[in-house]
Amino acid sequence: MNRFAELLDRLAYEPGRNNKLRLITGYFREVGDPDRGYALAALTGALSFKHAKPGLIRDLIAARADPVLFGLSYDYVGDLSETVALMWPKAALAAHNNPPPPTLTEVVTTLRTLGKTEMPAQLARWLDELDETGRWALLKLVTGAMRIGISARLAKTAAAALGDKDPHDIELIWPGLSPPYLDLFAWLEGRGEKPVNRDPAPFRPVMLAHAIEEGDFAALDPADYIAEWKWDGIRVQAVAGRDDRGHITARLYSRTGEDITGSFPDLVPSLHLPGAIDGELLILREGRVQSFNVLQQRLNRKVVSPKLIKEFPIHLRAYDLLGDDEDDLRELPFAERRERLETFVAKLDDARIDLSPTVPFASWDALTAARANPASAGAGEDADAIEGVMLKRRDAPYLPGRPKGQWWKWKRDPHIIDAVLMYAQRGHGKRSSYYSDYTFGVWTETENGEELVPVGKAYFGFTDEELLQIDRFVRRNTTEKFGPVRHVVHEGDKGLVLEVAFEGLQRSPRHKSGVAMRFPRISRLRWDKPPREADRLETLERMLKAEPEEIEI
Numbered sequence: 001m002n003r004f005a006e007l008l009d010r011l012a013y014e015p016g017r018n019n020k021l022r023l024i025t026g027y028f029r030e031v032g033d034p035d036r037g038y039a040l041a042a043l044t045g046a047l048s049f050k051h052a053k054p055g056l057i058r059d060l061i062a063a064r065a066d067p068v069l070f071g072l073s074y075d076y077v078g079d080l081s082e083t084v085a086l087m088w089p090k091a092a093l094a095a096h097n098n099p100p101p102p103t104l105t106e107v108v109t110t111l112r113t114l115g116k117t118e119m120p121a122q123l124a125r126w127l128d129e130l131d132e133t134g135r136w137a138l139l140k141l142v143t144g145a146m147r148i149g150i151s152a153r154l155a156k157t158a159a160a161a162l163g164d165k166d167p168h169d170i171e172l173i174w175p176g177l178s179p180p181y182l183d184l185f186a187w188l189e190g191r192g193e194k195p196v197n198r199d200p201a202p203f204r205p206v207m208l209a210h211a212i213e214e215g216d217f218a219a220l221d222p223a224d225y226i227a228e229w230k231w232d233g234i235r236v237q238a239v240a241g242r243d244d245r246g247h248i249t250a251r252l253y254s255r256t257g258e259d260i261t262g263s264f265p266d267l268v269p270s271l272h273l274p275g276a277i278d279g280e281l282l283i284l285r286e287g288r289v290q291s292f293n294v295l296q297q298r299l300n301r302k303v304v305s306p307k308l309i310k311e312f313p314i315h316l317r318a319y320d321l322l323g324d325d326e327d328d329l330r331e332l333p334f335a336e337r338r339e340r341l342e343t344f345v346a347k348l349d350d351a352r353i354d355l356s357p358t359v360p361f362a363s364w365d366a367l368t369a370a371r372a373n374p375a376s377a378g379a380g381e382d383a384d385a386i387e388g389v390m391l392k393r394r395d396a397p398y399l400p401g402r403p404k405g406q407w408w409k410w411k412r413d414p415h416i417i418d419a420v421l422m423y424a425q426r427g428h429g430k431r432s433s434y435y436s437d438y439t440f441g442v443w444t445e446t447e448n449g450e451e452l453v454p455v456g457k458a459y460f461g462f463t464d465e466e467l468l469q470i471d472r473f474v475r476r477n478t479t480e481k482f483g484p485v486r487h488v489v490h491e492g493d494k495g496l497v498l499e500v501a502f503e504g505l506q507r508s509p510r511h512k513s514g515v516a517m518r519f520p521r522i523s524r525l526r527w528d529k530p531p532r533e534a535d536r537l538e539t540l541e542r543m544l545k546a547e548p549e550e551i552e553i
Contacts, residue, residue, distance in 0.1 A: 001138065003035070003104075008146070046179055049144075051119045168401075172330075222363055235278075235281075237253040248272060265304060270316070278319060281295070281315070283298065283313065283314065320338070329398070414501040415503070420498070424439070434471045435471045460521050460522070461523055492530070497531055505517060515544055
């Protein structure tokens with residue numbers, strides 16, 4: 001465990017990507033099985049422990065430290081694992097027979113088998129045995145909240161470097177692997193064959209797009225690309241395959257590989273042919289795509305009732321085909337995969353699955369016009385459910401990750417309003433020392449006169465320099481404190497106006513304002529503007545188009 005803790009500690013303070021790769025690859029080279037496999041699982045987010053929750057950790061420290069002191073310390077540090085690691089009282093050690101620190105393998109295997117009642121005592125024993133860095137790493141592992149600047153892709157790339165392999169090869173076999181990845185490391189070190197995924201309906205790592213900028217178009221030829229609508233749903237992978245008995249196994253995966261089949265049982269019968277579709281999950285009513293707000297009524301449901309299925313009929317809009325029967329199509333050019341997709345969807349012949357239409361264009365000007373007005377470019381009544389357009393190279397294979405120049409996303413211009421900063425809270429990880437989470441509001445007339453009502457919360461969009469400026473403003477203009485939250489001055493002539501960009505609005509009875517924003521971010525600081533000139537709730541109401549009435553479930 002100490003060696004893993006040292007790795008996490010060094011990664012947390014190493015800004016350079018190449019240096020991080022060297023650190024991780026060095027760890028894999030120096031540390032044996034199965035510890036290194038569990039380390040890879042931790043870095044890729046492949047570990048979870050049923051009974052290890054943040055609340056348990058808070059209870060443990062509450063029994064050993066003054067709760068007020070802990071609250072103040074947590075507010076300042078901003079990270080639960082780091083705060084507890086720093087405050088955990090040093091255990092009195094016996095003169096002899098002190099147990100050695102636990103290994104990473106011991107920790108993982110024990111956490112997987114411990115019951116809920118046994119977990120607190122075992123965690124406390126480990127925290128007593130480890131030093132400050134070890135405690136921090138243990139708690140990071142337990143909570144799954146690493147926040148050390150390491151992506152799953154980077155960790156897999158480091159593993160690939162161990163055996164001079166292409167990271168793409170690891171991505172392709174990854175869904176069929178499980179910790180501690182003994183067969184993977186055996187292959188990487190030349191001691192075994194390449195692992196084979198024997199799951200009849202496996203997840204394939206998704207291909208992602210880069211956001212296109214104005215300056216990118218000059219280097220691109222419209223003839224090289226196919227355009228599609230970018231739908232405002234959730235991306236899924238619908239996979240079906242034959243098991244050893246020849247029966248069809250069908251699964252639905254989220255874009256991160258989570259099996260969400262149980263939440264959408266009504267779509268499973270539609271997947272009656274072997275294949276792997278990349279597409280968008282939507283709600284269709286009378287042939288019309290509904291808003292994301294409506295789709296949310298079907299998301300994250302543990303119980304799916306017949307009424308829910310009837311009132312919120314799920315639909316799959318397909319835009320790529322990754323596999324067809326026994327064939328892996330990912331190496332084929334996109335144009336060819338698209339043709340195969342059209343044939344495959346026709347064979348499925350199911351009303352719940354259709355094709356995402358392409359957007360014809362001969363020039364970037366023509367595509368600009370289509371993006372600005374989807375209704376006139378063939379989207380018709382579905383125009384309100386379109387976020388923008390996707391550009392895909394005709395000759396692009398389906399590559400995991402975000403390869404440059406293959407796929408581009410071009411969202412419609414965001415909505416912009418001026419709002420007033422009302423509350424601020426410290427961030428997490430590298431931002432734990434700064435007030436970086438902001439709640440903002442707009443003006444409305446109440447029985448008490450003009451008041452600000454919160455309409456959103458944002459924690460990105462600003463530069464590092466702007467973060468320092470806002471943090472300084474918050475510290476100098478705090479009027480009240482509510483635990484970790486700072487109430488910031490927001491009056492007609494005193495306060496900070498934020499220009500907020502967002503993708504859309506939806507009605508929300510849970511918010512005092514009655515509206516909620518989608519993907520809000522801070523686009524500019526309006527130091528020049530007095531708060532009284534910020535936008536009004538009525539402005540948002542005018543922007544908010546009528547949505548179908550939500551149904552009580």
